[in-house]
Amino acid sequence: MANVFRQKLLASTLLAGSMLVATAAAAQDAPADNNQSVELPSTDSTEADDAPIIVTGSRIHRDNFTTPSPVNVYTRDDRVLAGSRTTAEILQSPAVTSGTSQINGSFLGYVSEGGAAASTVGLRGLSSSRTLVLLNGRRLAPAGVGPQLVSADLNTLPTAMVQRIEVLREGASSVYGSDAIAGVVNVITDDKVNGLTFDAFTDQPIEHGGGGRSYRLSATGGKVFDRGHITASFEYRQQTGLRVGDRKEFSCPRDLYFDPTTGAEVGQHDPVTGQLMCFPYTTNGGSGIASGYGIAQSFYPQPASRITYNNGDINQIKAVNGLDRTSASPTQLQDHLLSPVKTYTGYVNGAYELGMLGDAEIYGEGLFTRRESHQDGTYQLNLSGGGLSPNNEIYGGDYYGTPLSVYGFPTSPFYPNAVAAAGYQVFTPFVVPDRTTRSSQRIDFVRANGGLRGSLGLGDWHYDANFQYSLTKSRYELELIDVSRLNNALQTIEAPAGTPDNLVTVALPGQAGAGGRYTCASNYSGGTLVSGASCVPLNLYDPAIMLGGHIPSNVFDYLFVDNVGHTTFRQQTFSLNLDGTLFNLPAGPVRAAVGFEHRYDFINDVPSEAAQNGTLYNYSSAGITTGSDIVNEVYGELNIPIVKEKPFFYDLELDGSVRYTHYRSYGSDTTYHLNAQWAPAEFIRFRGNYGTSFRAPNLYEQYVADQTGFYGSAVDPCANVGTLDHSSTVYKNCITELTPILGTDNPLTPQIEGAQGFIATAGPQVTTRGGAGNLKAEHSTSWGVGGVLTLPKTIADFSFAVDYYHIKVKDEVSVLGNLILDRCYEADDFGPNNPYCALIAPRLPASDPQKGNLSSFLNPYLNVAQQGVSGIDFDLRYSTPLFGGKFRLAAQATRMLHQTFQLFATDPVNDYNGTLGVQGAGSGPKWVGDVDLRYTLPSNNVTVRWGIKYVGPQNSGDGETVAAPLVGNVLTDLHAEPYWEHGVSIQFRWADVGQITMGANNLFNALPPTLSSYPTSGGQFTRVGNYYNSSNYDLLGRTLFINVTRSF
Known part of the structure; x- marks a missing residue:
């Protein structure tokens, strides 16, 4: 591993449909047809037009959506028209995330945040742990498997009930507490539903090959009555997995190296076809997995060699050194690119006015989600991992005429005579089984909260007291080899008479013990068959196994065991918020909010016993991660109107907030935020902000139990x-x-x-461990300036917003x-x-045979790094009557100016803006954006949409010449070309009945940009096939979708 940046490499791919476009900005007085949810026929909004509202980024009730903070709003109608499969797909779009890669169903590594198949969102390229996700204004607890539960899993959201999503892309710790460094995502559900609605959705790839299909069914019902409401929904969602072989574009990865003189592609060739090989294993393993041959070593003075059987004949061997290799294992075509996922989501909310305690209203909300997911992957069996016994039978032949067994070497009865005859006494094959191994997850997430809100009886002061309980209970299973079983299967004896046939392996012709029946030595004790014996000898040298991976089922089932772990994450919060008017100024009321919050977090991750004991073959060990933290906070917020409706001062107001936080784990922090907005005239508004935020070390960073691996x-x-x-x-x-x-x-x-x-x-x-007691909080400063132009509707229904932002994070928690x-x-x-x-x-x-070598070192979490990001956001909205109907245009874009990372204070500051970069250090395109065009016919019952998504180029060495092992100097292509993706849809509506929406995502079947592998880093930039693996790009290709809604 060359440096920490490559260690932290993490890229992932988004199931992206057409981009959804936000409003120009909620900083203007937003018209209902753009910033408010367009109600489905199943809903009957009874909310009063003059009811006070709370906009994301503030805890003060306001009379409208006017706020100095840049808040973008994405509505349910946006989702339906764009054919989005999930809420996560909206939030992970490049226009929302500024084009930085996100974790979703394509990132299948256990060490990812939330574990395999989790979906998270991180704004501004600062990772999901620095973005706070809320559901109806309250913190959404982490969900997933494994110890790294640090951020909300978007799979838990109730898509059927989501009315709108508000995205605040600036620091907000003084309002919401820890984690809100990059911003806040607030998912808001519908609470004014009258009647019953059924909704069905499917998205079908044109070229599916059996994978990548999506289905969603939901039922929503509710009743609004004089003193309250009740709403409930149930939703089932399924995404079928996408395998490597399901798309021809991904089924033949190569290194993509080119001759510097001729430009011709060079590399390993398939010995059967003579063409450049798919899944090569010539330089770094970044494209394929070694299989079908072994390393042969000699006690004689001759070099080691890669050996395979000639034409599958065990009696004939040939060397496959240099660029020569065997054909790749076809098992790799069965690997999952996108995880199969099923979710079952139930949601309920309600409220009832008590008619007492200041017109108090009692309210509550409940959410339950079960996620079931699994991933199939190729496994390589080799004999180079830790924990192997020196008694394993990998030796054969003789040494100057004397059998090795005479010298005490454990010789194998299956050792190929041809290998021994060639003078090789040790032979260790690389075997890829012809069936994949499976990892699976089942996550149950429960969130319930209830509270009391009403009037204090002091002017317009309100109170809101709430208690919330969240619980994640998950089970994860890994199908891996137990090293003790592998050792047993490689230590044999001649099978005594009466040994069951299912415990016997017969040596083949051409092997040392040809025709002999052998069983595992562990099956017998004192000459007696052990009760419950199940070990079956593994004949690694069998051509069917070494070349084709055809491990007999009884052998496979003995070696591979299901390792089950369990994770519990519990979060309890209590909050009390008071807000109202302090006094009146000539420009209007001075409003304030004050409050208290208490939070308790607890995690307990218990890996399988084998993982704890370190007996999983070629897999890191992991201990029990358990720990808790308690936080108490008080905060205050103030809104001061200074001038109102005066010449050159149509509006001038200040907002400020401050929060004091005390964590049991590390101590106290104080954060603050200042906002100002000035409108010299009704149609133009300027705004600015400056503030501090923080992120407390999460439970994983503090308490992760020792996890060992090897360099x-x-x-x-x-x-x-x-x-x-x-x-x-x-x-x-x-x-x-x-x-x-x-x-x-x-x-x-x-x-x-x-x-x-x-x-x-x-x-x-290397042993990675938590930094409890030594870590301190990350701190950030952020500032921004911007403006919004909103033309009078007598001229045009037009608005345009521009916002500059700058965020700098210090003391980032990291491992080195x-x-x-x-x-x-x-x-x-x-x-x-x-x-x-x-x-x-x-x-x-x-005294050690490996004297002088490093033995081990600790790798704790430390406060070391510094990261910065700056850029400009653009939001445009325009609508006009056209041919009796209505035409609407919305566009959103971000120009990233800097994405910097500095690991140590003495290191240079690296700017990864516009490069492929590395996840965790900030990287991505300089430009991203989307455009949404809609036209509603004069009848107002039909709307057509065209959506366009753009991801700018990224360059990390286009045409760079590097030295590739075995191949020599080659040209690499590390340049991601600009990416355009289009989507179309048409929606038919029937009043009080329902609607049908149908369309196509990725209309022109745009593919991700191709990238070369990188010779010195194991494939520096993560790829899918030959394509860049990033959530900015679509993996599914052209798809057709239909969404049907029926209301009663």
Whole structure:
């Protein structure tokens, strides 16, 4: 791993339909046809037009949508017309996220936030942990599997009930508390439903190949009565998985290296077709998985070689070194690109006026979501992982005529005679089974809150007291090899008489024990068959297994076990908010809000026993992660109208908020925010803001239990110490440390003896652990200026908003990985008193066969990094009568100016803007945007829509010449071309009956941009096939959708 940026690489792909377009900005007095939800026929809005409202970004009741903060609103009608499959799809669109990649169903790694198949949203490229998601103004707790539950899973949202989504893209910790560094997403449900509505939706890829289809069914019912309302819904959603082989575009990944002179593509060729190979394994494994051959080693003075069988004949072997390899395993075509997901969502809300306690209203809300998801993936069985027994039978043949068994080597009865005859005594194949392994998740998420709100009897002062309880209970399952079972299957005896056939493997002709019946030594004890014995010997050298992965089912079922883990996350909150008018000024009432919030968070993640014990083969160990935190906060907010309806001062007002926070885990913080808006005339408004925000270390960063993994030997700063600059600090520190272990150098042969001749042959174990007690909160400052032009409707129904933003985050919580080693050995104060060196265990002693190698180091979460982002948002809205109907245009765009990341204060500041970059450090296109064109016919019953999404280019080395192992100097293409995606739809409405909406997403079947693999980093930029894997791009291709709504 070259550096921390590549360690933190994370890219993902969005199931994107046509982009939804926000309003120009809620900072203007918003007309109902654009910023308010267009009600479906199932709803009957009875809300009074003059009822006070609360806009996202404030806790003060206001008379309209006028706010100094840039708030974008996305309505239910936007979602329906655009054919969006989920609420997550709206929120993860490039126009909302500024074109930065998001985690969704295409990111299937267990170590992702929320675990596999989770969907999260992060604004401004600052990650989902720095974006706060609310449901009806209240915090939406994390959901998912594994210990990394740090942000809300958008799969839990009740799509059928979502009326609108308000997105505030500026820091708001002084209003909402921790996590609101980049902004706030507030999902608002409908609470004024009269009647019963059924809704059905499906989205079908034109070229589906069995995958990528979406279905959604929902029923919503409600009743509004004199003193309250009750609303409930149930929704079922299914997304079928998309496999690599379901799209021809993704089913043949190559490295995409090109000859610098001719421009022709170069690389590994398929030995059968002679064409460039799909899934090559020639340089870094970024495209394919090694399979169908093995590493043969000799005790004689001859080099190791890659060996396979010639034409599948065990009696004939051939070398496949250099660019030669066997054909790739077709099992990889069964890997999931998009996770299959099913969700079951129930939602209810209600309110009832008590007629007492200041016209008090008691209210409540309940949400239950079950998510079921799974992922199939290719597994490679090799014999290079930790935990393998030295008694495993991977040896064969003889040494100068004497069988190896005489020397005590555990020889295999299945060892190929042809390999032994070629002088190789050790043979370790790479095997890819012809069936995938499965990971699965089941998440139950419950959220319930209730409260009392009403008038205090002091002018227009209101109170709102609320208690909320959220619970995630999840189960996750991983199908992996238990290393003890693998060891058993590789240690055999001749099967005694009476051994059941299902416990026996027969050696094949051409193998050392040809015709013999063998069983696992572990099946017998003292010559007696052990009760419940189930081990079956694994014949790795069987051509059917080594070449085709056809592991017999009884062997496969014994080796692979289901490892079950459980996660619990619990959150309890209590809040009390008071707001009203303090006094009146000539320009209007001075309003205020004050309040108190209490929150308790608890996590308990219990991995499988094998994961805890570290006995999963080629898989990191994980301990039990458990911990809790308590936070208490008080806040205040003020709205001051200074001048109203005066010359050059049609409106001038100030807003300010402050919050004091105390966390049990790390201490206290105070944040504040100031907003101002000035309208010199009714049609023009300027606004500005400045504030501070924070993010407290989440439970994962504090309490994650020790998770172990291994680095390669190349991360050792002393890996080849003799080649280092002898005047460098690193060289001097290496010699100082290695000399007591390896001795002083022989002056006649300094390069091969003693400390100076050290060459690392093994890598260290790394243990990642939480930083509880040592971490402090991240802090940010943000500021912005902007303006909104709204023409009088006598001229045109037109508005245009421009906003500049700037956010800087300090003390970001991060892990350093192998940079800990670099920082230690580069230090002048090298030794145990250096904070980085203190994390590194002593090197292996002289008595160890691997003497001098690094043994292990700790990788705790630390406050180290600094990140910044700035840019300009553009929002435009225009509508006009046309041919008796109504034409509407809405456009939204973002120009990112800077996306900077600095790991250490002494490091240079890296700006990744406009590059492919790396997730977690900020990166993405400079320009993103979308356009929404609609025309409603004169009858007002038919609307047609055309949507356009644009993602600008990203360049990280177009035409760069690099040295690729085996291939030599090659040209790489690391340039993502501009991406355009179109969608069309038509909607038919029948008053009091329902509506039908149908259309096409990705109308012209736009594909993500192609990228080369990168030779030195294992594929630096994540790809799907040959295409860039980012949520900005659509993986499904052209799809047709239909949405039918029927009301009663």
